[in-house]
Amino acid sequence: MPELPEVENIRRRLNDRAAGRLLSDLHVRDERLLQNCAPGEIREALVDSCLNEVERRGKYMLFTFEEHTLVNHLRMSGRWLEEEGDRTRLVLRFEPNVNLFMDDLRRLGTAHLFETENVMDRPPIDGLGVEPLSEGFTPEALGQLCTTGREVKRLLLDQSRIAGLGNIYTSEALFRGRVHPERDARSLSKEELVRLHDGIRETLRKAIQHEGTSFDGLYRTPSGQPGRFQHRLLVYDREGEDCPRCGREIHRIKQGQRSSFLCPNCQEG
C-alpha cells in the first residue's frame, strides 16, 4: 500500500511523536515480522536506548537508535497507529507514555535489525536506487537509468533504480509527463525525460503535501487520519472516466500482472 508519500508522512509523524525519547518496552506480537533476528535480540538491542530519529529511504523507515537501527517496510497493508489495532504485530513504548503500534492486515511487512553504523551497507537498504526528491535526481540522471530496453513503467517500479515509486504514482507521473507506460525506456527523447522527471517530482510533492492516498481505509497517518490525495488522482483507478487533460477515456492495461492507467491520446505509444 504505502509508497514514498505515505511513508514520508508516517515518518514525519512518528519522528514528531517519538524522536528523542527513551524506548521503555518493545513487544513482538508476530515473530514472522522479524527477518534477521529473534524477539529477544531486538528487545535486548533497543529497550532502554534513545530513539535519535526516524528516517526514510525509499519505502523503508529507519528507526535510528544509539547503537542499533530498526528497518521497517510496510509492504501492502502495514501501517503505524497511535492506538492498539486489531492486527498489531509490533509495539513500541516510549517514555513518557508514547505508544506506537505497527498494524498489518496481510502480514507482508518486514523488520530488520542492524548496528546503526552498518545499515546503509547492508541489504535491503544498500541496493536502493536514487531518491527521486533528492538533488541528485536530475533529468540527466533519469536518462542514465533509462538505458535498458524495458517498458518505462516497469523501470520506474524498479526500486534498485529509483526508490519509492509504486503502482499509483508511476501511473500518475507518466500521465503528467505525457509518456506512455509501455514505451521502451531507451526511446525517450530529452524532452520526454524532462517532462517525466518533472512529472515524478510534481506527483510526489503534491502527494506528500496532501498526506498520501487512502482508498479502502487501509492507509492512515499514525494520528488516524486518512490521506486526501485520492481526490486528486488524475488517472489511477479511473478507468472509463474522462481524461482531465483532453476529456477522452482513461484506459487500464496490464503490465506484469499489475494495472497501469493512462490516456492513450495524451500519452503516445
Place this chain on the structure above:
DNA sequence: AGTATAACCTGTCTGC
C-alpha cells in the same frame, strides 16, 4: 541480463 510466475498473506468485490 531480462522476464514470467509463484509465493508470501488476508480481505473485498464480481460474476455465475
Place this chain on the structure above:
DNA sequence: TGCAGACAGGTTATAC
C-alpha cells in the same frame, strides 16, 4: 446465498 476467481498501494525466490 454460495462459491470460485480476480484483484489489491510490494517485494523476492525460482525458473526459464
